[in-house]
Amino acid sequence: MHPALQGLITIIVGVGGCVGYFYFSNMFLDKVVFPAKGKNIGRNINRANIVRPWLFLFPALFALGLYLAYPVVETLRLSLTERETLPDGTSVFNWVGLDNYRQMFGESKFWEAMGNNMLWLLFVPAAATAFGLLAAQLTDRIKWGNLAKSLIFMPMAISFVGAAVIFKLVYDARPLGQEQIGILNALYLQLGGDSPIVWLTVPFWNNFFLMAVLVWIQTGFAMVILSAAIRGIPEETIEAAVIDGAGPFQIFFKIKVPQIMGTIVVVWTTITLVVLKIFDIVFAMTNGQWETQVLANYMFDKLFRANDWGVGSASAIVIMLLVSPILIWNVYNARKEMR
């Protein structure tokens, strides 16, 4: 069968099943279980209305519970066990306490991943937010600002893998004497460098070449949000500053930035979340070689290359722990807002 046709059929089955559930379950509720007729009509309608929210919510609650809540608990359990494959092919999970964590903390690759993740955490949100703020401010008052914004925003649509290919070409290095096809090395030689550098293999600094890819992608996001925030600043505050004789830099740093501080924090934390889970870029560009390992890739390595589910789960729990302050903060804010 042609792959397109095959795909179409699977799509129809999948989507149809989902729409069908809502339609028929509601029909069932209204026509069969609590029909809105006969002598109990009033009671039936009330009962149907008590049940209906759960009918609406059931698939979502089921999927959320199974795909997000249950894994948190299960991963925690797995991180405390060791998988053992029995001779008949089935596997059992033996309780080993904190052994996986002990083993993980003893590995230098783990600490390298932790260190690099911290580096990413410091650099990427700061750089992306700063560039985003700069772009938002600069494009705010010029005629072709919208065009410029949409071009800077464009990398958001590009996959991490696609971006990895794009930047591999930028970082490409050819032996001395051959024509350089990577623009970074071409520029470097042009500016007086002696020999081309294989950028991705220079320890420590190669992390920054990987981070540049994520900054490139996330700047657009920061810009769009901050640009809307800048638009929302009341004109009077700026007018008053102008009348008081403030220069453009003073207006920006002393009037505008303080007023959008809340948004800057939101942007910062959102990018922080992306950074904590960063996987594809490292996986596609260096796969953690040359001291560029990060936690998510370390975990993938443990899971699917070393086949060590225990340590893999333990490293996933570490990622979860790093995320949880933001989780708590978000829930706290959401509850405060609803009151």
Place this chain on the structure above:
Amino acid sequence: MSQIAGSKSSLNWIVQISVAALVLLWLFPTIGLFVSSFRTADQISGSGWWKAMFASEQVLQMRAADPDDFRVEEGGVFVVRGNLFEEGDEATLTVWGTSSRDPSANAPGDTFDMGDGESMQVAANGDYVWSGSADQMTGRGQRVFITVTSPPEFTFDNYRTVLVSGSTTDSMTKAFFNTLTVTIPATIIPIVIAAFAAYALAWMDFPGRALLIAAVVGLLVVPLQLALIPLLKLHLGIGIGKGYLGVWLAHTGFGLPLAIYLLRNYMVGLPRDIIENAKVDGATDFQIFTKIILPLSFPALASFAIFQFLWTWNDLLVAKVFLIDATGETTVMTNQIVELLGTRGGNWEILATAAFVSIAVPLAVFFMMQKYLVRGLLAGSVK
């Protein structure tokens, strides 16, 4: 007002130039890949893509014809005449030389004295006259270094290889359809599920509603890394195994918190009157939802649809864990590209083209529906 802040025109110019520089910096990497996908392998390794727009200069090493076969005696000296280019290869050389140390020593038409009466003359069209004594005019043909300018040249061959050649390693066709098969249901299913849930959370009264909303906000940030092992274990355990169903369910689960959050926030803002009027007129919740709420929520639905589409189309991790099995029949484009990076890391013409095929669809969606994407971003992160 804008004129007050920007009244200094020199500052305005600086702003314009910085924005232009920023935009160029952001565009440059992508353009590099785009241009490269239209060049042949030789062109890509021969010169940087930024030179592709201009006529390129190349130094070629040519050799005169074998003197033992082709020399003719003319007035006491032996002469070999011919053309350096192959027949049908129309080209023009700009400079030439006989030594590798100075390949641009002579202009076209010059006669170069190679010493002891031996001489070489090369014209712009490649015609040469090589003359000398019997001793000199033997052995191999004289080396000539020429510099030719070839006009910029672009080709669709790479796209042909990647899209229609059917080669098993380079072909993206199958991966393209697989990606579509993953993406479309993985976008629609969570929207349908989330829309019903969001309506319930926004407009229906039931115990525990506030708690559920808080839970959704919390689940928004749970890293999907956590879900990989338990869910893979579950899928293998209940017999779904690795396949489309598994990947749809996974994408649905991971996309739901954002979908519910965005849609609920939007639906809460819809006017209460409409819903109450409909209730008074005897509409059920199901009717209110499908006939009133859904059409009104179109902007929010579109925003999330774009997010989820971009996310599932660009995803590598979920597909690798839940979809792609050992046979590789169900490979998606991102995975295909990572594999190309491994096997054909140096073949930029294939790599660039494959990457561009996978980038093209999200880019098209992005530029067509940017409005909704921006709106969604604003609704999703600014609180």
